[in-house]
């Protein structure tokens with residue numbers, strides 16, 4: 215008869231075996247490739263000692279290609295739950311040292327189990343991806359596993375935050391689970407995502423492209439907009455996830471987390487009085503206003519390298535986290551185009567789904583003209599941003615710092631599409647278009663420069679200010695730049711208990 219001591223020893227041995235994954239040699243290979251192992255990553259991401267692993271003894275059920283003799287405990291994914299800053303999160307980390315982290319049926323079932331637990335218990339799910347894709351030996355069972363995960367990602371969308379880190383390869387249909395989640399983190403030299411790799415690209419389109427060019431972190435953070443964050447290494451990526459989590463509620467029923475601050479809510483900032491140039495054609499950095507108003511001047515930017523004409527990210531005002539959407543006059547004059555509309559629309563929808571108030575800073579000359587934009591569908595992409603703002607029922611506060619021209623005035627969270635508090639600086643210009651353009655259209659045949667200049671000045675006096683809009687109640691208050699922090703915090707406080715719902719429906723039809 216086996217004694218209990220022997221049973222305990224067997225358990226301890228199996229446990230260690232499971233924790234060793236694909237073995238010392240493959241762990242070394244992983245390290246040599248500049249990557250950490252699944253367990254090392256989890257240890258960095260979660261509060262020390264908080265990780266509880268589940269399904270440690272799961273193995274695959276494949277009998278093809280001699281796989282019945284090749285079973286590794288855990289089967290290539292480490293899953294469980296733990297804490298970030300004391301708050302619960304659910305996690306899975308693909309283990310590249312076991313069958314290249316490739317997705318088997320059993321492996322998919324572990325991910326599904328942990329995601330369902332996250333949804334049921336109202337906490338974020340974080341996936342650390344590092345995998346050769348579908349487990350080739352399992353064929354359609356593996357594809358089914360992926361599809362089950364995609365389905366669940368869609369069900370979880372808007373219920374709990376879903377975060378994906380790409381920390382190694384992510385190819386084929388495997389990219390679609392991360393794509394269905396809310397935020398994608400990548401690492402500069404060691405991670406890549408593509409639907410088809412360079413070899414297939416070469417065969418089909420005859421293009422020569424490297425893995426890095428095709429789907430590296432720089433590509434997806436600057437060109438495609440697929441990823442939101444880019445780090446130098448695994449550890450930096452994981453620490454950035456921790457930081458992001460600190461701004462988010464755990465689920466769609468919670469309000470945003472509050473972090474105590476010593477920063478006075480009525481702090482003024484004289485520097486802002488000279489930030490905005492009197493010449494409307496001169497740029498300035500909108501991030502100076504954002505960081506000036508945030509607690510301890512800290513702004514956490516998202517998608518920093520993509521569509522830089524719009525800035526999005528989180529900050530805290532009086533301890534409470536808020537989302538910022540801001541035109542950036544320092545990049546393409548802050549114009550709205552296809553990419554910036556999509557970037558901001560997705561962010562607004564995430565904030566709205568998770569009860570995060572939205573602060574919109576407006577300095578926008580309008581939508582970008584031209585065939586590239588029109589052929590690319592600026593009408594439907596711009597409509598995404600419009601739709602997202604119209605649909606959002608969280609507290610919405612808008613500040614016009616300078617230009618608010620044309621359709622872009624309406625789109626950028628104007629009073630008319632449901633903003634709760636609309637503020638403007640005295641430097642605001644709220645009009646159908648800029649003075650030059652207006653005079654060109656209204657007075658095509660002006661005989662001389664002096665007459666033209668006079669017409670421009672007349673137009674500027676009439677429209678290049680916030681007073682007409684304030685007269686009509688479209689602007690609630692005109693404020694001095696130095697008072698911005700206090701005024702925004704007052705507005706947030708006033709809208710704290712806002713309750714608004716959209717008409718009941720199955721779902722709307724956002725212009726995709």
Ligand code: HXC
Nearest residue numbers: 313314316345346347348349350351360383385386387388
């Ligand atoms: C089973 C796999 C595997 C896979 C890698 N391995 N990919 N096992 N299924 N998909 C195994 C290897 O056999 C090897 O096992 C170990 O993982 C490490 O792989 P290496 O090739 O030695 O590593 P490396 O040189 O770093 O190359 C990594 C790689 C390459 C670029 C990911 O392995 C690769 O191209 N794999 C196939 C990728 C792919 O085409 N996947 C299918 C995509 S389609 P040993 O025992 O030697 O350590 C897809 C469909 C999803 O995913 C559809 C969803 C709808």
